Amino acid sequence: MPNLTDLTGLASSASAIITALAMIPAVAQLPNKHLSATLSAAFVLVLLPFGELPLAGYLRGVTGDLSITTMVLLWHVLLKTSKLFVIDVQQRNELMMTVAGVALIFYPFALGISLEDPYRTGYGNPLLIVTLLVVALVATFRKSTLIALCTTLAVLAWSIGWYESTNLWDYLIDPFISIYAIWIFIAAKLKSRFSVSKQ
Amino acid sequence: MKITRHRLMLALISLAFGVAFYKASVIPEPAAFQWPAMELEQGNGAAQISSRFVSSSQNISTHAASLIELSDGRIRAFWFAGSREGAEDVEIRTAVLDPASNKWGNETAIADRHSTQQSLLRFVKKIGNPVPARLGDGTLQLFYVTVSVGGWAGSSITFMTSDDDGETWSPARRLVTSPFINISTLVKGTPFKYADGSLGLPVYHEFLGKFSELLRIAPGGDIIDKQRLSDGKLGIQPVILIKNPEQAMILMRHVGPAPKRVIAATTVNAGKRWNDPEKTELANPDAAITGVARTDGRLLVALNDTESNREVLSLVASNDGGASWQKVYTLEDQRSQTPSPASYIITAALLARETDNSILNPALFANTALDNQCSGEHCRFEFSYPYMIQAHNGEFHLVYTWNRSFIKHVRFTRAWLDQRMKANQHAQLD
Numbered sequence: 092m093p094n095l096t097d098l099t100g101l102a103s104s105a106s107a108i109i110t111a112l113a114m115i116p117a118v119a120q121l122p123n124k125h126l127s128a129t130l131s132a133a134f135v136l137v138l139l140p141f142g143e144l145p146l147a148g149y150l151r152g153v154t155g156d157l158s159i160t161t162m163v164l165l166w167h168v169l170l171k172t173s174k175l176f177v178i179d180v181q182q183r184n185e186l187m188m189t190v191a192g193v194a195l196i197f198y199p200f201a202l203g204i205s206l207e208d209p210y211r212t213g214y215g216n217p218l219l220i221v222t223l224l225v226v227a228l229v230a231t232f233r234k235s236t237l238i239a240l241c242t243t244l245a246v247l248a249w250s251i252g253w254y255e256s257t258n259l260w261d262y263l264i265d266p267f268i269s270i271y272a273i274w275i276f277i278a279a280k281l282k283s284r285f286s287v288s289k290q
Numbered sequence: 291m292k293i294t295r296h297r298l299m300l301a302l303i304s305l306a307f308g309v310a311f312y313k314a315s316v317i318p319e320p321a322a323f324q325w326p327a328m329e330l331e332q333g334n335g336a337a338q339i340s341s342r343f344v345s346s347s348q349n350i351s352t353h354a355a356s357l358i359e360l361s362d363g364r365i366r367a368f369w370f371a372g373s374r375e376g377a378e379d380v381e382i383r384t385a386v387l388d389p390a391s392n393k394w395g396n397e398t399a400i401a402d403r404h405s406t407q408q409s410l411l412r413f414v415k416k417i418g419n420p421v422p423a424r425l426g427d428g429t430l431q432l433f434y435v436t437v438s439v440g441g442w443a444g445s446s447i448t449f450m451t452s453d454d455d456g457e458t459w460s461p462a463r464r465l466v467t468s469p470f471i472n473i474s475t476l477v478k479g480t481p482f483k484y485a486d487g488s489l490g491l492p493v494y495h496e497f498l499g500k501f502s503e504l505l506r507i508a509p510g511g512d513i514i515d516k517q518r519l520s521d522g523k524l525g526i527q528p529v530i531l532i533k534n535p536e537q538a539m540i541l542m543r544h545v546g547p548a549p550k551r552v553i554a555a556t557t558v559n560a561g562k563r564w565n566d567p568e569k570t571e572l573a574n575p576d577a578a579i580t581g582v583a584r585t586d587g588r589l590l591v592a593l594n595d596t597e598s599n600r601e602v603l604s605l606v607a608s609n610d611g612g613a614s615w616q617k618v619y620t621l622e623d624q625r626s627q628t629p630s631p632a633s634y635i636i637t638a639a640l641l642a643r644e645t646d647n648s649i650l651n652p653a654l655f656a657n658t659a660l661d662n663q664c665s666g667e668h669c670r671f672e673f674s675y676p677y678m679i680q681a682h683n684g685e686f687h688l689v690y691t692w693n694r695s696f697i698k699h700v701r702f703t704r705a706w707l708d709q710r711m712k713a714n715q716h717a718q719l720d
Binding site (some may be wrong): 093097207243 | 295296299300302303305306307309310311312313314317404407408410411412413414438439463464466468469470471472495497498499501503512513514515516517518520521522566
């Protein structure tokens with residue numbers, strides 16, 4: 092009998108696989124009803140054993156469990172056509188800027204650049220939780236709903252032990268969303284520099 | 291009343307952070323070290339030392355042994371073995387020593403990559419480095435490393451538990467210890483207990499940096515704290531020597547620039563803060579070390595005490611808390627030997643016979659060593675990855691890799707050690 096955290100972890104990998112599937116032009120152009128049916132079937136299929144493991148298990152071996160922030164963005168892509176979950180570009184850019192900024196500071200220290208390890212604060216450090224509360228409240232009042240939502244869902248998921256990790260940082264960010272966010276940031280900078288030099 | 295998105299968000303924030311603050315409030319506070327680690331039986335007995343081979347399988351690669359005392363006084367060993375280190379057929383194996391007869395039982399496999407990936411529900415390419423611990427409720431916990439992608443730098447830590455002293459094991463579970471897709475945490479050093487029953491697990495990283503860390507694990511298996519002991523590329527495979535409830539020394543395998551010396555860090559407040567790591571006088575060729583802190587404060591360490599190879603393995607001791615060290619005994623010394631296969635097999639057979647004079651055909655042991663340690667016309671000896679414990683009766687048990695082919699066990703009494711330490715009181719390190 093699998094643990095609940097294995098099921099949630101596999102579901103995160105399955106979500107990544109079907110999001111990739113949904114972004115294939117031939118699939119994305121399907122009528123809504125067919126698209127939903129295709130993605131639902133694919134979601135079930137990647138969770139069924141294929142050899143020794145489900146397909147999602149092979150991906151999970153490589154990626155680990157994806158952060159809640161990544162999951163929010165993946166499900167935004169999946170639910171985009173249904174209009175259930177709409178994120179405007181500005182909100183997405185604010186989130187990406189925040190993730191990129193945090194990742195650029197967080198990962199070098201977490202991976203051993205000094206004796207100080209910010210990852211340690213993820214094991215229930217009250218200061219980190221207070222900081223995240225302030226971030227969530229400020230984001231809510233500034234109507235940066237996506238930042239508030241990702242922060243709050245990550246904290247909630249950590250609190251109830253959604254994944255096998257007991258570290259809050261694993262719920263907030265992962266390397267994939269970080270690399271994506273840094274790429275968006277760099278691409279935006281290059282684009283603005285390019286457009287300035289053209290003027 | 292119309293519930294706005296704004297109010298919904300505030301309600302969600304209240305719920306999430308309310309539960310989070312509650313969860314943070316029940317995480318145990320820092321605790322002192324459990325000291326002494328166990329109550330030793332009185333008496334010193336005769337001054338004795340003996341050796342045996344723990345493993346018996348021929349023609350395979352064998353490495354990274356560890357030990358734990360069982361509730362009935364027997365000693366259980368763990369190691370990994372397969373066609374080569376990192377091969378897909380590597381298994382975690384175990385055997386039990388009957389102290390009365392001084393004989394090891396048959397080796398059995400308890401985990402491989404298939405059983406591990408089915409338990410973890412994720413792809414696993416290879417496994418290694420088993421390290422056992424005993425929890426406060428008597429349960430055995432066996433930590434080992436698993437790799438899904440790449441080499442050992444891609445390792446994560448997995449564990450199983452046993453309620454019957456290692457006869458049967460639970461499905462494997464994963465520890466998440468790193469924010470970068472949980473890769474590059476490995477285990478080698480002996481676990482220890484805190485006074486509140488939580489477990490200390492020395493671990494290390496080998497990804498961008500090579501550094502040591504200390505995990506604190508609650509009885510249920512959840513990590514509740516992690517401390518960094520070194521940074522950059524300095525020291526890995528930490529071993530903790532607990533001197534009393536507040537004081538301890540951590541020794542680390544050297545991985546930094548010359549001179550090649552064992553790296554040490556100390557604490558005087560039960561690990562709330564460790565001082566910056568620095569080099570000791572102990573030579574180390576980038577090879578694993580092991581140690582035990584005696585209840586009288588003396589420290590005993592087994593290591594390859596040269597800068598360039600793993601052909602020498604020694605016992606060294608400190609009477610002053612690690613400030614200075616004296617050599618106590620040379621366990622193996624084949625330095626400066628670059629034998630041809632013909633002379634290697636003769637020496638290896640002699641060493642096998644010296645290890646255990648009851649073995650019927652030492653040439654079989656020598657042949658396996660030849661396969662693992664000779665390349666063309668060049669062979670080398672290797673005695674590495676020591677792991678030492680002290681049992682309740684005061685005896686010391688040390689296991690190490692013998693020429694990447696077998697696990698060798700050396701057993702000695704307190705009286706023998708005291709005798710050696712007295713005889714070598716003024717001995718110098720090489």
